Amino acid sequence: ETGVTQTPRHLVMGMTNKKSLKCEQHLGHNAMYWYKQSAKKPLELMFVYNFKEQTENNSVPSRFSPECPNSSHLFLHLHTLQPEDSALYLCASSFTSGTDQPQHFGDGTRLSIL
Amino acid sequence: AQSVTQPDIHITVSEGASLELRCNYSYGATPYLFWYVQSPGQGLQLLLKYFSGDTLVQGIKGFEAEFKRSQSSFNLRKPSVHWSDAAEYFCAVGGTDSWGKLQFGAGTQVVVTP
Numbered sequence: 180e181t182g183v184t185q186t187p188r189h190l191v192m193g194m195t196n197k198k199s200l201k202c203e204q205h206l207g208h209n210a211m212y213w214y215k216q217s218a219k220k221p222l223e224l225m226f227v228y229n230f231k232e233q234t235e236n237n238s239v240p241s242r243f244s245p246e247c248p249n250s251s252h253l254f255l256h257l258h259t260l261q262p263e264d265s266a267l268y269l270c271a272s273s274f275t276s277g278t279d280q281p282q283h284f285g286d287g288t289r290l291s292i293l
Numbered sequence: 294a295q296s297v298t299q300p301d302i303h304i305t306v307s308e309g310a311s312l313e314l315r316c317n318y319s320y321g322a323t324p325y326l327f328w329y330v331q332s333p334g335q336g337l338q339l340l341l342k343y344f345s346g347d348t349l350v351q352g353i354k355g356f357e358a359e360f361k362r363s364q365s366s367f368n369l370r371k372p373s374v375h376w377s378d379a380a381e382y383f384c385a386v387g388g389t390d391s392w393g394k395l396q397f398g399a400g401t402q403v404v405v406t407p
Contacts, residue, residue, distance in 0.1 A: 183336070222337075222383065222397040235394060269336055278387030278395065279325050279344055284336030 182206040185270050185285035192260065193293050200255040200288045202270030208283070210276035211253040213245060216267040216287070228253060229276040257290075265292045295320040297386045299398035306374050307406050314369040314401050316384030326367040327385040327395065328358055337383060343367060354378070379405040 183204045192198050202211065213225040227235035228247040242264075244256040253270055267287045273280035296319045306312050318324055325344055329337040341352025348360040358369045367384060384398040 185336075219399070221399045224394055227394070237394075271337075281327065281339045281342055282337075282395065284329075284338070286334065286336045 183270055183272055183283050183285035185268075185288050187288060188286065189289045189291075191291045191293060192257070194260060194262075196260075197256070197258040199257065200268055200270075200290075202253040202255075202285055204251055204270075204272040204283070206272060206283060208272040208274050209250050210273045210280070211247060211250070212271040212273075212282065213243075213253065213255055214269040214271065216269055222269070225255075227276055234276060260290075260292045262292050265290055295324060295386045295388050295396045297384050297396050297398040299382075299384055299401050301401045302399070303402045303404070305404045305406060308376055309373050312369075312371045312374045312378070312403065314382050314384075314403070316367045316369065316398060317365055318367060318384075318386040319365065320386055320388050322388060323362075325387040326358075326360060327387075328352065328356070328367075328369050329383045329385060329397075330354075330380045331383065331400075332380045340369070340382075374403075374405055376405050376407075379403055 186201045210229045215223045224237050225239045226245045231247050242259050246254040269287045270285045271282040273282045298317045300315050327342045328340040331337045340356050341350050343350045343360045350358050356371050360367050381400045381402050383400045385395040387395045
């Protein structure tokens with residue numbers, strides 16, 4: 180039981196497409212995160228939301244647009260992506276965004292850009 | 294800013310043998326330290342965490358880790374590995390001044406042989 184559900188699990192899209200990744204958590208948490216996991220590279224934090232407010236944008240290109248309508252749902256809207264954006268995108272949540280709060284991860288969306 | 298290094302990219306261990314994964318961190322104060330495991334096709338699962346107190350921390354799945362301030366290390370150990378321990382292991386560090394921003398190591402891939 181992960182408590183954090185990501186959909187879709189796999190996504191193939193062209194560079195001109197627009198798609199969205201969805202994350203939902205059922206843990207009663209108030210903070211949510213997007214990470215990018217590329218082969219041979221450390222996990223990269225993209226965005227942090229705490230109580231629906233964005234508290235961190237880690238210099239992410241504008242072709243990635245996050246949305247957090249409530250504490251249980253997080254979206255990542257994608258448009259005009261580049262081949263180097265192919266990666267595993269992981270969503271996580273924690274009780275608050277304090278660094279002492281363990282983060283719970285979803286199983287990720289494997290994104291492939293053609 | 295904090296940083297974390299996992300010196301071993303890949304480790305092969307026989308089933309039943311002991312396992313030790315190395316993690317070195319850089320942070321000015323007492324860090325928050327975590328070990329996560331990622332099985333193929335899945336997200337990251339928290340194994341254990343250290344904030345303060347006893348420097349030997351017990352986690353799930355029979356894992357333990359020891360915090361050594363003098364060596365800036367937080368190594369993960371398991372006395373006897375099982376085939377199901379084959380996975381990638383990530384050390385992460387955070388601090389009181391880095392809200393929600395964990396720094397992850399590049400990971401250590403563990404292969405378990407019969």
